[in-house]
Amino acid sequence: MLKSLSRLGGSANKMSLLKHNCSSSAAVPQYETLAVTEHSPYVFQVELNRPTKLNALNQAMWREIGEAFRALSDNPDCRTVVLSGSGRAFTAGIDLMDFSGTLASSEEEDIARRCNRLHKMIRYFQDSISAIEKCSKPVICAVHGACVGAGVDIACSADIRLCSADAWFTIKEVDVGLAADIGTLQRLPKAIGSRSLVNELALTARKFLAPEAKECGFVSSVFPDKESLTKAAFEMASGIAAKSPVAIQMTKRSLVYSRDHTVDESLEHIAAWNQSLLQSEDLLKSAMAVATKGPRPEFSKL
Numbered sequence: 001m002l003k004s005l006s007r008l009g010g011s012a013n014k015m016s017l018l019k020h021n022c023s024s025s026a027a028v029p030q031y032e033t034l035a036v037t038e039h040s041p042y043v044f045q046v047e048l049n050r051p052t053k054l055n056a057l058n059q060a061m062w063r064e065i066g067e068a069f070r071a072l073s074d075n076p077d078c079r080t081v082v083l084s085g086s087g088r089a090f091t092a093g094i095d096l097m098d099f100s101g102t103l104a105s106s107e108e109e110d111i112a113r114r115c116n117r118l119h120k121m122i123r124y125f126q127d128s129i130s131a132i133e134k135c136s137k138p139v140i141c142a143v144h145g146a147c148v149g150a151g152v153d154i155a156c157s158a159d160i161r162l163c164s165a166d167a168w169f170t171i172k173e174v175d176v177g178l179a180a181d182i183g184t185l186q187r188l189p190k191a192i193g194s195r196s197l198v199n200e201l202a203l204t205a206r207k208f209l210a211p212e213a214k215e216c217g218f219v220s221s222v223f224p225d226k227e228s229l230t231k232a233a234f235e236m237a238s239g240i241a242a243k244s245p246v247a248i249q250m251t252k253r254s255l256v257y258s259r260d261h262t263v264d265e266s267l268e269h270i271a272a273w274n275q276s277l278l279q280s281e282d283l284l285k286s287a288m289a290v291a292t293k294g295p296r297p298e299f300s301k302l
C-alpha cells in the first residue's frame with residue numbers, strides 16, 4: 001500500500017515542498033457589530049456583538065455579516081468558523097426600531113419605486129445570511145439564550161448547529177406581521193425531517209426549546225451552559241481545522257450542493273471536482289499518515 005501511495009504522490013511531494021508555508025497571514029478586519037477573532041490556528045470566531053440590544057440585527061450588522069463571511073471564505077488562515085452571540089442571547093432577530101425606519105418611505109416615492117427598493121433590500125439581507133452557507137469553510141453555529149426570527153435564518157445557514165440548555169428558538173416572523181423571507185422557510189425543511197413540524201413552527205411562531213431542537217435534529221448536541229457549549233464548539237472546530245482543507249472544503253461544497261440537487265446530479269458534481277482534487281498533495285499526506293499510523297500531517301494553506 002505504501003509503495004503505491006508514494007507512486008501516486010511523486011509530483012505532489014515536490015509541489016508540497018515548493019508551496020509549504022509560502023502564503024502569509026492576512027489581517028483580520030474590524031467590525032462595528034461583530035467581533036471577529038482568530039481563536040487558535042486556522043479557527044476563527046465570529047461573535048454577534050450588540051449585547052445591550054440582544055444582538056438585534058441593525059443595518060450595520062446585516063452588512064457586516066455578509067462582509068465577514070465573504071472575507072473568511074477567502075482567508076487562507078481560516079479553516080473553520082464558530083459563530084456565536086455575545087451577552088445573554090444569540091440574537092433577538094431583526095432590530096425592530098431600525099427596520100421600521102427602513103420601511104418608512106417619502107411621499108414622493110411611488111409604489112413601483114418603493115417595491116424596487118424593498119426588493120433590493122430583501123435580496124441584500126438574503127445575500128448577507130447566505131454568505132454563511134456560501135463560505136467555503138465550515139461554520140459551527142453555537143446558540144445560547146434567545147434565537148429569534150433572523151437568528152433562525154442565521155442558524156439554518158450554518159453547517160453544524162449546537163446549543164446550550166438555555167437556548168430557545170422561535171420563527172417569530174408571523175407575530176410581527178411578516179412571512180419569513182431570509183432563508184428559514186427554504187432551509188429548515190431540508191434541515192429537519194418533519195415537514196409538519198416545520199409548518200407548525202413557522203405558522204404558530206411558538207418557542208421551541210433546546211431539547212425539542214435536539215429531538216427534531218435542528219441542533220446536533222445540547223450542552224449544559226454557554227461555557228461548555230463554547231468549549232465544545234471550539235474543540236470541534238479545531239478537529240476540523242486539523243484535517244485537509246481540500247477535503248473539508250470540498251465536503252462542505254458537496255453537502256450543500258447535494259441538498260438542492262438529485263443524487264445523480266450530485267454524484268456527477270463530486271466526480272467533476274474530485275478528478276482534480278484526487279491529485280492534491282493532501283490526499284497523499286493524509287493517506288500516508290493513516291497507513292503508517294503516523295502523526296497528523298500539516299497541510300499547506302488553501
Ligand SMILES: CC/C=C\C=C\CC(=O)SCCNC(=O)CCNC(=O)[C@H](O)C(C)(C)COP(=O)(O)OP(=O)(O)OC[C@H]1O[C@@H](n2cnc3c(N)ncnc32)[C@H](O)[C@@H]1OP(=O)(O)O
Nearest residue numbers: 052053054056092093094095096097146148149150172173
Ligand atoms: C425584510 C425582513 C428581514 C428580516 C426579518 C427578520 C424577522 C425577525 O427577526 S422577526 C423577530 C423580531 N424580534 C422580536 O420580535 C424579538 C423582540 N424582543 C423580545 O421579544 C425580547 O427582547 C426578548 C428576546 C424576549 C428578550 O426579552 P428580555 O430578556 O426581557 O429583554 P428586553 O429588555 O426585551 O431587551 C433588552 C434590550 O434589547 C432590545 N431589543 C430586544 N430585541 C430587540 C429587537 N428585535 N430590536 C431592537 N431592540 C431589541 C430591547 O429594546 C432592550 O433594549 P433597551 O435599550 O434596554 O430598552
